[in-house]
Structure formats: C-alpha cells, structure tokens
Amino acid sequence: MKATKALLEVRKCSLRFGGIAALTDVSIQINGGELLGLIGPNGAGKTSLFNILTGVYKPTEGEILFEGKRVAGLPPHSINALGMARTFQNIRLFGSLDVGMNVRTSFIARLRNGLINTVRRGNSFRDEEEEIQEEGRRLLAYFGLEEASAHPSRSLPYGDQRRLEIVRALATKPRLLLLDEPAAGMNPTEKEELKQLIARIRGEFGTAVLLVEHDMKVVMGICERLYVLDQGKVLAAGTPSEIRADPKVIAAYLGTSHDE
Amino acid sequence: MFRSYHARIKNPRLALAVGIAVAVILQCCGGVIDPYTTQVIVFAAINVMLAVSLNLVMGETGQFSLCHAAFMAVGAYASALLTGKALPALFPHLAWTGASWASQLTFLPVLIIAGLIAAFAGLIVGGPSLRLRGDYLAMVTLGFGEIIRVLLQNTNAVGGARGMEGILPATNLFWAVGAAVVTLYTMIALVRSTYGRGFLAVRDDEIAAAAMGIDTTRFKVTAFVIGAFFAGVAGALYAHAVEFISPEGFNFLRSFEIIVMVILGGLGRPVGVAVAAIMITLLNEWLRDLSQYRMVVYALIIILFMIFRPMESLAPFLSRLVPRQFRKTKAPEAA
Numbered sequence: 001m002k003a004t005k006a007l008l009e010v011r012k013c014s015l016r017f018g019g020i021a022a023l024t025d026v027s028i029q030i031n032g033g034e035l036l037g038l039i040g041p042n043g044a045g046k047t048s049l050f051n052i053l054t055g056v057y058k059p060t061e062g063e064i065l066f067e068g069k070r071v072a073g074l075p076p077h078s079i080n081a082l083g084m085a086r087t088f089q090n091i092r093l094f095g096s097l098d099v100g101m102n103v104r105t106s107f108i109a110r111l112r113n114g115l116i117n118t119v120r121r122g123n124s125f126r127d128e129e130e131e132i133q134e135e136g137r138r139l140l141a142y143f144g145l146e147e148a149s150a151h152p153s154r155s156l157p158y159g160d161q162r163r164l165e166i167v168r169a170l171a172t173k174p175r176l177l178l179l180d181e182p183a184a185g186m187n188p189t190e191k192e193e194l195k196q197l198i199a200r201i202r203g204e205f206g207t208a209v210l211l212v213e214h215d216m217k218v219v220m221g222i223c224e225r226l227y228v229l230d231q232g233k234v235l236a237a238g239t240p241s242e243i244r245a246d247p248k249v250i251a252a253y254l255g256t257s258h259d260e
Numbered sequence: 261m262f263r264s265y266h267a268r269i270k271n272p273r274l275a276l277a278v279g280i281a282v283a284v285i286l287q288c289c290g291g292v293i294d295p296y297t298t299q300v301i302v303f304a305a306i307n308v309m310l311a312v313s314l315n316l317v318m319g320e321t322g323q324f325s326l327c328h329a330a331f332m333a334v335g336a337y338a339s340a341l342l343t344g345k346a347l348p349a350l351f352p353h354l355a356w357t358g359a360s361w362a363s364q365l366t367f368l369p370v371l372i373i374a375g376l377i378a379a380f381a382g383l384i385v386g387g388p389s390l391r392l393r394g395d396y397l398a399m400v401t402l403g404f405g406e407i408i409r410v411l412l413q414n415t416n417a418v419g420g421a422r423g424m425e426g427i428l429p430a431t432n433l434f435w436a437v438g439a440a441v442v443t444l445y446t447m448i449a450l451v452r453s454t455y456g457r458g459f460l461a462v463r464d465d466e467i468a469a470a471a472m473g474i475d476t477t478r479f480k481v482t483a484f485v486i487g488a489f490f491a492g493v494a495g496a497l498y499a500h501a502v503e504f505i506s507p508e509g510f511n512f513l514r515s516f517e518i519i520v521m522v523i524l525g526g527l528g529r530p531v532g533v534a535v536a537a538i539m540i541t542l543l544n545e546w547l548r549d550l551s552q553y554r555m556v557v558y559a560l561i562i563i564l565f566m567i568f569r570p571m572e573s574l575a576p577f578l579s580r581l582v583p584r585q586f587r588k589t590k591a592p593e594a595a
C-alpha cells in the first residue's frame with residue numbers, strides 16, 4: 001500500500017433502518033489516485049455504503065473523512081462540492097436536456113455569475129458561458145461523444161448513456177469518482193470499453209475511483225485492491241489474487257458445502 | 261419535451277429595448293385606442309406576467325404551486341395601501357389622481373415594493389415547503405392561498421370581505437405592456453443560460469442534480485421567489501387597473517386559471533405560455549355575450565385545446581418571434 005495520506009476514510013460506520021442493520025462497523029480506506037473495487041453478493045450493503053458516502057443517508061454510527069474533513073451527514077450537493085462525484089446504478093441523465101447540456105450542468109454549482117448577471121447578460125456572463133461551452137465540448141470530444149452533443153441524452157445507445165454519466169460526473173472535477181455498477185446491463189464489448197475508460201480516467205485525470213461492481217471479471221481485471229462486503233460487514237480486503245484465493249470470499253459467493 | 265441549448269449568446273438587450281419602445285408607442289397612441297380595448301390589452305399583459313412567472317415554478321422547475329393568485333393578492337393589497345394611504349399621508353400637498361405626475365412617478369417604486377413584499381411571502385411559504393414533493397407541496401400552497409384570502413377577508417384595515425375601492429387608476433398601457441415585456445425578457449434570459457438550465461435539471465431528476473453539486477432546494481426556492489415577485493407586480497398593476505379589489509378576486513379559481521394558461525402554452529415554454537395567456541384573456545372577453553352558458557363553452561374550448569395542443573404545433577412559428585440570440589439550435593428530435 002502507498003504511504004500517501006488517505007483520501008477517503010470510512011471509520012466504523014454502521015447504518016441501521018429500525019432493527020435491520022444494512023452496514024455494521026464498516027471501515028475502508030481509499031488513497032489518492034487509487035482504483036479500488038468494492039464487491040459483494042446481492043444485499044451485501046454495497047449500495048448502502050455508496051449512499052452514506054454520497055450523502056443520501058447519514059450513517060447511524062461512525063465517521064467518514066474526506067481529505068481529513070468530516071462528511072458524514074452532509075447533503076449530496078455539499079459532498080459533490082468537496083470533490084466526490086458519483087454515477088448511478090440506474091442511469092439518471094437529464095432527459096429534457098441535450099448531451100452537451102447534461103455535461104454542462106456540472107458547472108452550475110461553480111458559476112461565477114449569479115441570477116442578476118445572467119439576466120443582465122453582461123460581459124462576464126458571456127465570457128463564462130463561452131468558457132463553459134468550450135470546456136464541455138473538450139470533455140465530450142475527449143470521450144468521443146462530441147458529435148452527439150446536440151442530441152437528446154435519451155437517444156444515445158445504452159453504453160454511451162453510461163459513458164455520458166461518467167463524463168458528467170468527471171466535469172465536476174472530483175478527486176474521487178464513485179461508480180455504482182457501471183457495467184450493469186452491458187454486453188462484453190461495452191464492458192471491455194468501460195474497463196479502458198476507467199483506466200484512462202485514472203491515468204489522465206489522476207482521479208481516484210471507487211468501483212462498486214457485481215461483475216467479477218471487470219473488477220478483478222482493473223482494480224489494484226478490493227474490499228469484499230457480505231451481510232453489511234467487510235469480509236475481506238486485499239489484491240485481486242488474494243481475494244480470489246480467500247476461502248471466506250468463495251464461501252460468501254458460492255455458499256459453503258455441507259457434505260464435508 | 262426536449263431542449264437544446266444555443267451556444268452563441270449575444271446581447272439580447274436590444275429585444276428588451278424594442279419591447280419597451282412598443283409600450284411607449286402604445287401609450288402615446290392611447291387616444292386612438294378605445295377604453296375597452298385598452299382594458300383588454302392591460303388584462304392580457306397582466307395575465308402574461310402571471311402565467312410566465314408561474315411557468316418558471318411549474319414548467320421549468322416542476323413544482324406544482326396552487327397559490328399564484330395569493331402572491332398576486334399580496335402585491336395588489338400592498339400597492340393599494342401604498343398609493344391609497346402611505347404616499348398621500350407622506351406627501352399630502354401633492355395631487356394624487358391616476359394620471360397625476362406624482363402618482364405616475366412613484367408608480368415604478370410602488371410596483372417594485374409590491375413585488376418585493378410578494379417575493380418575501382414567497383420566501384416564507386417556499387423556504388420550508390419546497391423540501392416537500394409533488395402532492396404535498398400542492399397541498400401546502402393550496403392552504404397558503406386560502407390563508408391569505410381569509411386573512412384579507414378578516415382584516416378591517418383593508419376593507420375585509422368588502423375589499424378596497426377607489427384605488428388610483430395609475431395603470432396604463434405603458435406600465436402594463438412594459439412590465440409584461442420585462443417579465444418575459446427576464447424569464448427567457450434566465451432560462452436560456454447555464455444557470456437557468458439548473459431549474460430544468462431539478463425538474464428532470466432532483467437526485468442526479470444534487471449529485472452534480474446543484475443545491476436543489478435553493479433552486480426551487482429561487483424559482484418560487486422570482487415567480488412570486490412578478491405575480492406581486494402583476495397584482496399591483498391589476499389593483500390600479502380595476503380600481504377595486506376584494507379577497508374573492510384572488511381565490512383558488514384564479515390560481516387555477518393561471519395554471520391552465522401555463523399547461524396550455526406548454527410547460528417550460530415561456531413564449532407559448534405568453535401566447536396562451538393572451539388567448540385565454542381574449543376568450544374570456546368573447547364569451548361575455550353568452551352570459552350563463554359562458555363557463556360551459558369556456559370549459560369545452562379548454563378541453564379541446566388540451567386535446568389538440570395547438571400551441572405545440574405552433575411552437576416552431578412562435579420561436580421565430582424570439583430574438584435570434586435566444587433561439588435554440590435545431591436538433592434531431594428524440595426517437
């Protein structure tokens with residue numbers, strides 16, 4: 001493991017809904033620029049962990065530190081402002097906006113010009129709009145979506161919609177990108193493209209990535225380190241080869257044999 | 261409904277200047293236009309303001325508000341008190357009639373103050389209630405509308421159920437048309453910008469918008485407060501046009517009429533909504549002769565409009581009326 005200070009640290013977080021414990025004493029750590037995988041069977045608590053990280057839920061117990069700042073319980077938009085961006089398991093694009101504008105919504109929270117300047121259409125407003133147009137175009141071009149810029153976002157093929165969601169999250173300039181099952185519903189070719197895309201994001205933007213994924217092939221192929229969740233607890237942590245050999249993980253995924 | 265976004269944004273203030281010039285010219289030709297037509301134009305302008313401002317809340321931001329007429333009432337009563345009591349008390353030696361220079365010169369600040377008071381009411385209602393969603397927000401706004409009406413009915417200082425009469429007839433073609441032009445300009449300029457697309461993002465998907473860093477509650481409250489401001493100004497113009505206001509004039513049915521204009525014009529299309537507001541104003545006038553059958557025919561026409569949606573087929577034509585700088589790029593339609 002790198003000696004760098006942790007980018008994100010989850011300390012003994014629990015999340016309970018009444019008597020049901022979705023997460024129990026979960027502790028994980030992500031370092032700057034790291035590509036980390038989070039796997040686990042259905043109902044293991046992957047999405048619950050995702051939701052406490054992104055501000056959808058507040059952990060019942062425990063602390064979440066992002067770059068040393070406490071983020072547990074902050075609303076989603078404040079968490080995004082601190083440098084964490086996410087995508088969704090079920091794609092959530094803005095249906096009435098075109099592809100380009102979907103990406104540019106990421107700049108709204110960081111606009112210099114407010115309401116009055118927007119209505120006045122002053123010079124600083126126009127300069128900023130041009131900057132945003134240019135930056136949005138650059139991002140789309142980089143990910144090969146430029147021609148689709150003026151198309152409705154919902155008219156894109158499924159794989160491209162996923163890609164657009166990732167580009168939109170990247171446009172908020174995060175230091176940590178959280179991807180919630182990005183390979184869900186993808187065919188093998190699209191999965192291969194996705195793996196390359198994630199590798200590129202990390203290589204060229206220096207963004208740390210937390211990949212929550214069901215598909216073992218995708219996770220094992222690109223992640224350096226993995227956490228395995230089962231029944232709301234961290235079952236194992238380590239490199240893909242360590243995880244693959246771990247009897248606890250095999251038991252959680254395949255079930256234990258009663259014949260022995 | 262799919263919206264593309266125009267890349268080139270030039271100076272559209274020219275459009276605003278032309279609109280205000282039209283208002284001035286109309287006012288100067290006031291002698292040629294007969295009083296009845298004048299009144300219809302003033303009502304149409306007021307309805308345009310109401311519908312276009314509600315469109316920001318309902319059409320762009322997707323929040324179902326049932327109390328737009330209440331904000332109108334706040335503006336109407338506030339301005340009536342200002343011109344009827346406060347100003348004559350402050351400057352008793354000036355002449356306070358509708359066309360006197362004293363009332364005309366003070367009318368702009370009066371309109372703005374009326375709008376600000378309505379906006380403040382919007383902040384008070386919207387701040388806590390916009391955290392609610394859909395049906396719950398509709399119920400809260402419906403309740404607020406009724407509270408305002410009942411409060412006014414039971415306040416003797418503003419005439420109670422009898423209302424206020426003898427309000428200065430300060431509204432003329434210039435003020436009404438000018439204010440409608442400014443409202444329409446503000447709404448179009450606001451919505452056609454990166455900032456303004458935030459309202460649509462909130463309407464489309466609140467969770468995704470928040471994940472992109474957009475403070476969704478703030479956007480919703482902003483839309484609500486701006487909407488209330490322009491409704492307040494419209495209410496002030498209305499009070500000074502009809503010279504008589506009563507709580508019943510701002511009931512739930514009035515709010516509903518504004519909602520019909522917004523839906524008819526196409527949610528989220530300011531120009532379409534403005535045209536729908538004008539058409540409904542005219543419809544109200546034309547149907548006057550039918551006396552007791554008026555509401556039957558009115559309802560029938562609204563139903564037919566809803567089914568055939570002529571505004572949407574007119575949209576490409578209507579958008580030509582918008583200055584080029586504001587217009588959208590042509591994009592392939594969604595499959």
